[in-house]
Amino acid sequence: MKEEIKAHNNLLELIGNTPLIKLNKITQKMKGNYFAKVEAFNPGHSTKDRIALYIIEEAERKGILKPGDTIIETTSGNTGFSIAMVSIIKGYECILAVSSKSSADKIDMLKTMGAKVYVCPAHVSADDPRSYYEVAKRLHNEIKGSVYINQYFNELNIDAHYQTTGPEIWEQTAGKITHLVACSGTGGTISGTARFLKEQNPNIKVIGIDAYGSVLQKYHQTKEFDANEIYPYRIEGLGKNLIPTATDFDIIDKFEKVTDESSAHTARELAKTEGLFVGYTSGAAMQGLKQLEEEGEFDENSNIIVIFPDHGSRYMSKIFNDEWMNQQGFFDSETAEIHKIEYVK
Numbered sequence: 001m002k003e004e005i006k007a008h009n010n011l012l013e014l015i016g017n018t019p020l021i022k023l024n025k026i027t028q029k030m031k032g033n034y035f036a037k038v039e040a041f042n043p044g045h046s047t048k049d050r051i052a053l054y055i056i057e058e059a060e061r062k063g064i065l066k067p068g069d070t071i072i073e074t075t076s077g078n079t080g081f082s083i084a085m086v087s088i089i090k091g092y093e094c095i096l097a098v099s100s101k102s103s104a105d106k107i108d109m110l111k112t113m114g115a116k117v118y119v120c121p122a123h124v125s126a127d128d129p130r131s132y133y134e135v136a137k138r139l140h141n142e143i144k145g146s147v148y149i150n151q152y153f154n155e156l157n158i159d160a161h162y163q164t165t166g167p168e169i170w171e172q173t174a175g176k177i178t179h180l181v182a183c184s185g186t187g188g189t190i191s192g193t194a195r196f197l198k199e200q201n202p203n204i205k206v207i208g209i210d211a212y213g214s215v216l217q218k219y220h221q222t223k224e225f226d227a228n229e230i231y232p233y234r235i236e237g238l239g240k241n242l243i244p245t246a247t248d249f250d251i252i253d254k255f256e257k258v259t260d261e262s263s264a265h266t267a268r269e270l271a272k273t274e275g276l277f278v279g280y281t282s283g284a285a286m287q288g289l290k291q292l293e294e295e296g297e298f299d300e301n302s303n304i305i306v307i308f309p310d311h312g313s314r315y316m317s318k319i320f321n322d323e324w325m326n327q328q329g330f331f332d333s334e335t336a337e338i339h340k341i342e343y344v345k
């Protein structure tokens, strides 16, 4: 009998269908059953592979994208990496406008993946011509035949998760999910996933994780944009200084805010307790779970699904670097133990 070669045709076939992994040690003293949807298992190591592939293939289906065309996006790194990866495989040019808050590692990665990168100042308002939103818009107007993914204001960002992440979680939990907890940046992940899940069972509670310094929680509570909420924070990809239309605020039951410092320590704790080397926002999501549990959100029968958006390797010069942690003032005499190293001469 002739053996077939068992290979994937390209990386794109590996996007999605990420595993659900039970959290054991870090949740030991917490009520409920906790499972992480670990998006680092995507070939581009983040949840953004899903939207890159979905939105680009929608543009192809509609005849908007033709071979050799340019794809433009604003990104804190992950979406850019995923778009660059999909662009290489499908034969498109890729231009990315990124925030200066993004780590040097992330920017180097984007360049490695063939993208042209514009680094824009992080602490200017969204409508400033130097902001990464405005730079991307300008380039889109200047370059003929270009497509602007515009993940913050693109409904397809929600659809990508409605079509993939939601059904996967429903199937993996055999419909037994009681809570969905996910970070909210563009809001695409939480909105699309929740929309699908609530269609199956409207009692599922959906909780978004937001950062201090972001407007999302207050907007959800009051429907008012409060610029006084805005101040610089460290976590990349979570929270916002504007209201993205890719967030369906009505489908989210509440937001929980987390700090830069606690999220960084919790990301480190995930590695030490579960062996899960995941990114800063995964630490933030886990930190959110801890707070919610303390607030009495869960009981013994709760089946909580938390989404861990990306891989830890993207933060080696930040939260997994002791010097950076020290510079932020995130180490004190108690936590200093964690970063003890012995140099043997």
Ligand SMILES: Cc1ncc(COP(=O)(O)O)c(C=O)c1O
Pocket (backbone or CB within 6 Å): 076, 077, 078, 079, 183, 184, 185, 186, 187, 188, 189, 190, 236, 237, 238, 279, 281, 282, 309, 310
């Ligand atoms: C690392 C990371 N975590 C979380 C998010 C938030 O996901 P979403 O944009 O789907 O709300 C993003 C996206 O910007 C991200 O890059």
